[in-house]
Amino acid sequence: MGVTAQSVWDNCLDFIKDNIQPQAYKTWFEPIIAVKLTDNALSIQVPSKFFYEWLEEHYVKILKVSLTKELGETAKLVYIIKMENTYGNKQPFTEKIPSSNRSSVKSQDVDIPFNNKSPELRNPFVIPGIRNVKIESQLNPNYSFENFLEGDSNRLARSAGLAVSAKPGGTSFNPLLVFGGVGLGKTHLAHAIGVDIKDKYPEKTVLYISAEKFTQQYIDAVKKNNRNDFIHFYQIIDVLIIDDVQFFSGKTGTQDVFFHIFNHLHQNGKQVILTSDKAPVDMQDIEQRLLSRFKWGLSAELQTPDFETRVSILKNKLYRDGVEMPEDIIEYVAKNIKTNVRELEGAIISLIAQSSFNKKEITIDLARVIVEKFVKNTKREVSIDYIQKVVSDYFQMDVDTLQSKTRKRHIVQARQLAMFFAKKFTKASLASIGSQIGKRDHATVLHACKTVDNLSSTDKQFRKYVEDISKKLSV
Missing domain, CATH: 1.10.1750.10 (DnaA protein, C-terminal DNA-binding domain)
Known part of the structure; x- marks a missing residue:
């Protein structure tokens, strides 16, 4: 059998797999499809533009080495970017991009204009009757990147968050969707990105809102017959952060209005950040056209932190609170509370409180009592x-x-x-x-x-x- 695109790519993958971390391989190489091989040029299909940019930025050397090994010095790599269009026909929108020559890919999409009868913007965050066009960001400054510790479980999401805060709307991580279980730091990371953007770009309008509150505002706007004002308010935001977007499940009106707001922001280079307790593929009762938007950027999972990360989180918490604690006690807490950062910090706070209120020394026995309460009170999540x-x-x-x-x-x-x-x-x-x-x-x-x-x-x-x-x- 002759040399095919698949056989060349399989050999490249064998080489790449041996030289990078398994998680990175799974995230960045498994989704790639070998398409064709012509004149020493291998065409590979990648799921989105951010994917192509990430490969070019982080893996261009290893790609070059592996391809040169297979096809010699004249080897070329051609990217085909598959994007879903919005017209219901099944043809993929693709664009070939030579490795040496970046070109931007525009999505085929239309924005539906809304006639704004009233030029005055009604801010849903302001009590009716009080004129105030200044938009408060609703961010919590205590949630910062400094106290969002990096570990294997969150590295991709945290790095993408930092990239977005350095260049909001200017990266391919748009939207950035952060997903994961309860208490792993989704809300913390979303706020941290917003806080960092406000520091770097004070002139930008940043807004954090829960999906539940967004839905409530939309219902109120429909009742008061000012849906257009609601849409226009959200269309002037530079960085929109929506927490717990799975709350939109089954709410067709809210999904519809968010779809138009999202399109407007995305096309105008504004940044959208979303959090969810599940990946787009697992979301029930969310319209397909909205799910396809969620997949345009990067979906990054926050996983349960490993033991080393849990120890670091506890030490960082104690350091910020100016409290010293014996190493063996920190390790005991980290070993026994595994699934949830919120519980981890809660256990340490309880330990400090118990010892200061009851004038007791912090001992392993005291730690055992506190940890048992935490583990008992929370439904144990099995692995x-x-x-x-x-x-x-x-x-x-x-x-x-x-x-x-x-x-x-x-x-x-x-x-x-x-x-x-x-x-x-x-x-x-x-x-x-x-x-x-x-x-x-x-x-x-x-x-x-x-x-x-x-x-x-x-x-x-x-x-x-x-x-x-x-x-x-x-x-």
Whole structure:
């Protein structure tokens, strides 16, 4: 068989995989598709413009080395950027970009103009009747980059946040969507970006608002018949930060108005920052055209911090509060509170309060009492590894068998149950669950969950499996 685009790209990937971090490989190289090979030029398709820019900025050397190894000194790399257009036809909007020559890609989109009957802007943040055009940013200055500590779990999101705050609207991270479970720092990071932008660009209008409040304002605007004023108010914002955007689920009017606001801001080079408790692919009841907008920029996940990061977070908190604490106690707290930064800091605050109010010395015993309260009061989130172990033990197989590619019915069912419980008991995205259970994609996980639901309602034996494993995981 001759040399093909796929075989050349596979060889490049083997080389790249050996030379970069696994997480970076997964994020930046797995989504690339080899398209064609002509005259020593390999064409690869990337999902968006920011993707192409990130590759060019961070991985151009390794790409060049790997391609030169395969095709010789005259090797060229051509990027094809696939963007979804908005006209309902399925043709992708692509543009070829030679590695040496950057050119900008415009999305094919239309903005729907709104006739503004009243030139006076009504600010939804101001009490009616009081004229005030100055827009307060609603930011919390305590949430800054200084106290948002970097670790493996948040590096991509934090770096993208810093890039956005250095050049709002001027990077391809637009929108920047930060997603992750409860208490991992989504709101903190969103505020930190806004605070940093206000410091660097005092003239820019920055606004932070929760999706819930945005929806409430929109409902009020419709009631008072000033929907256009509402839209125009949001269209003059330079940096719009919307927290918990999953709240828009099922609210078609709010989604529609946000779609037009988003288009206007995006086309005018304004920055949009969104947070959500799930990845776009996992969002239910959000219109497709809006989800495709969310995917234009960067979706960055905040994951559970590892032990070292948890220790750093605690030390930073103690340092900011001017409190000293023995190393073994800090490590004990970090070892036992794993899933949530908010709980981690809460435990340390309780420990300091207990010791100062009761004039007690901070000891391991005191730490144990506090930590037990925290772990007891919060519903324990089980890990995907633990779920796989419980399911494997239940079916008397090892985890490697569960994750294997085999299509034997009983193993497939065990794997589907592991995926189902991972979705039920963890905050992980479907993509993340799939990658941890045998390197499957999010569609496989979705199919697994539906299969388990269907079998539970039709198959008595299968229902017993679900109930038994449920009990083991809920203990």
